[in-house]
Amino acid sequence: MIPAGFEYHRPGDIASAIGILQEHGDEARVIAGGHSLIPMMKLRMAEMGHLVDLQAIDELKGIQIGSDTVTLGAMVTQHELITHDGLAAAIPLIREAALQIADPQVRYMGTVGGNVANGDPGNDMPGLMQCLNATFELSGPDGNRSVAAREFYEAAYFTAREDEEILTRISIPVPGAGVGQAYEKQKRKIGDYATAAAAVMVGNGTASVAMTNLADTPIWSEGASAALADGDVNGCVAAMLDAIEPVADNRGPVEFKKHVAAVMLRRAIDRAQSRAG
Amino acid sequence: MSKMHVKLTVNGKEVEGLAEPRTLLIHFLREDLKITGPHIGCETSHCGACTVDIDGKSVKSCTTFVAQVNGADITTVEGLTNDDGSLGVLQEMFREHHGLQCGFCTPGMITRAHRLLQENPNPTEEEIRFGMAGNLCRCTGYQNIVKAISASADMLNAQKEAAE
Ligand SMILES: Cc1cc2nc3c(=O)[nH]c(=O)nc-3n(C[C@H](O)[C@H](O)[C@H](O)COP(=O)(O)OP(=O)(O)OC[C@H]3O[C@@H](n4cnc5c(N)ncnc54)[C@H](O)[C@@H]3O)c2cc1C
Numbered sequence: 166m167i168p169a170g171f172e173y174h175r176p177g178d179i180a181s182a183i184g185i186l187q188e189h190g191d192e193a194r195v196i197a198g199g200h201s202l203i204p205m206m207k208l209r210m211a212e213m214g215h216l217v218d219l220q221a222i223d224e225l226k227g228i229q230i231g232s233d234t235v236t237l238g239a240m241v242t243q244h245e246l247i248t249h250d251g252l253a254a255a256i257p258l259i260r261e262a263a264l265q266i267a268d269p270q271v272r273y274m275g276t277v278g279g280n281v282a283n284g285d286p287g288n289d290m291p292g293l294m295q296c297l298n299a300t301f302e303l304s305g306p307d308g309n310r311s312v313a314a315r316e317f318y319e320a321a322y323f324t325a326r327e328d329e330e331i332l333t334r335i336s337i338p339v340p341g342a343g344v345g346q347a348y349e350k351q352k353r354k355i356g357d358y359a360t361a362a363a364a365v366m367v368g369n370g371t372a373s374v375a376m377t378n379l380a381d382t383p384i385w386s387e388g389a390s391a392a393l394a395d396g397d398v399n400g401c402v403a404a405m406l407d408a409i410e411p412v413a414d415n416r417g418p419v420e421f422k423k424h425v426a427a428v429m430l431r432r433a434i435d436r437a438q439s440r441a442g
Numbered sequence: 443m444s445k446m447h448v449k450l451t452v453n454g455k456e457v458e459g460l461a462e463p464r465t466l467l468i469h470f471l472r473e474d475l476k477i478t479g480p481h482i483g484c485e486t487s488h489c490g491a492c493t494v495d496i497d498g499k500s501v502k503s504c505t506t507f508v509a510q511v512n513g514a515d516i517t518t519v520e521g522l523t524n525d526d527g528s529l530g531v532l533q534e535m536f537r538e539h540h541g542l543q544c545g546f547c548t549p550g551m552i553t554r555a556h557r558l559l560q561e562n563p564n565p566t567e568e569e570i571r572f573g574m575a576g577n578l579c580r581c582t583g584y585q586n587i588v589k590a591i592s593a594s595a596d597m598l599n600a601q602k603e604a605a606e
């Protein structure tokens with residue numbers, strides 16, 4: 166379980182980090198908390214000549230709570246998401262979901278930027294960010310650009326991010342007062358990735374519904390969201406079951422996953438509706 | 443790959459060494475520094491036996507490169523004794539409440555419990571179980587681990603009160 170060797174870099178600002186990525190091309194990779202990347206490196210499923218550690222870059226840190234928008238630095242850890250009271254007041258869904266990720270040790274290290282940039286269909290934050298209609302800010306050699314979370318995921322481990330780009334911040338519109346939110350996750354044991362997970366927002370005539378680990382990308386469904394906005398729970402569940410494409414694996418056969426998906430979605434809807442007001 | 447110069451504070455002492463950046467912290471602690479409290483259970487980020495405290499966070503040292511923690515302040519189970527070398531409160535309570543059988547998971551359990559009680563000095567049983575969810579034990583069934591941590595919280599709080 167020893168990864169291949171690499172040269173280690175710890176730049177102090179975004180520009181220097183991008184410079185190192187440019188210099189070494191696809192030989193270089195960034196590391197945030199390392200709790201997805203290091204396991205892959207140990208299995209030799211990821212190898213790189215240069216590892217660029219983002220931990221010393223202050224521009225990538227911090228949580229800002231505005232009246233309309235919340236922004237999260239890419240290097241904010243799941244532990245910080247959970248312990249930030251202002252964030253829990255503004256968007257309670259984030260704490261609720263973060264508490265269901267991995268275990269305490271992993272949450273001290275794992276970052277929100279690493280979780281959404283990774284592109285693993287098992288990660289919980291991508292579906293959450295699609296539900297919240299978040300926007301990812303990217304910086305690269307050609308400057309800055311933004312990509313909607315709903316357009317970021319292309320296939321497992323393939324995203325709209327270019328190799329030389331760094332995901333710097335995530336901005337999230339604050340859901341209006343009266344919008345109920347809930348995250349429901351079925352897992353085989355604590356610390357496990359989801360068999361199925363649902364993120365739901367509903368209230369004020371609007372709704373947004375996304376699910377995790379039921380296709381090779383997270384699934385936000387416009388049809389399911391529209392049905393729920395109209396109060397049609399059965400229509401919402403039907404539209405979502407139509408949108409997902411689970412495959413059989415050690416978490417169960419396809420029929421089981423669809424069953425669990427429907428149960429998670431209904432529970433999340435119930436809880437979100439009970440919190441709407 | 444060339445080695446890098448590593449400087450850490452471990453259990454209050456400054457230590458230095460040379461290591462390849464890919465060296466996992468658990469290997470550096472055990473093999474270079476001969477600090478063998480933290481154990482290697484699964485080596486795949488699941489069991490928590492390798493847990494150490496890094497700058498106030500409980501971290502699985504099998505999933506951390508030594509390069510990432512260069513300059514950090516690290517505490518292992520060896521650093522949780524009293525100043526005179528006798529067992530610290532958590533260690534003593536694990537002994538008294540039979541919070542261990544084979545003892546393999548214990549260094550990780552105690553190091554994690556230490557941080558949990560720093561953050562939440564009065565945890566409920568449920569909070570202890572949730573806060574310890576990253577540590578697996580194959581012997582005890584957890585009941586006595588929970589008791590030991592709960593008793594430690596009471597004792598630490600009593601000590602704090604007496605000191606005030
Ligand atoms: C035992 C265990 C259980 C887990 N369970 C869950 C779970 O239930 N749910 C869940 O969602 N996750 C889970 N995880 C994963 C964990 O949450 C990871 O920490 C997270 O997915 C990645 O965050 P990181 O900061 O560790 O990223 P890293 O591992 O450092 O990086 C992951 C990938 O993203 C890239 N990257 C990181 N940051 C950036 C950036 N700012 N810009 C561009 N690219 C970047 C890296 O190059 C790498 O390819 C688990 C991990 C473990 C070890």
Ligand code: FES
Binds near residue numbers: 483484502
């Ligand atoms: S040895 Fe590190 S988690 Fe098991």
Ligand code: FES
Binds near residue numbers: 541546
């Ligand atoms: S005491 Fe044996 S594994 Fe916990």
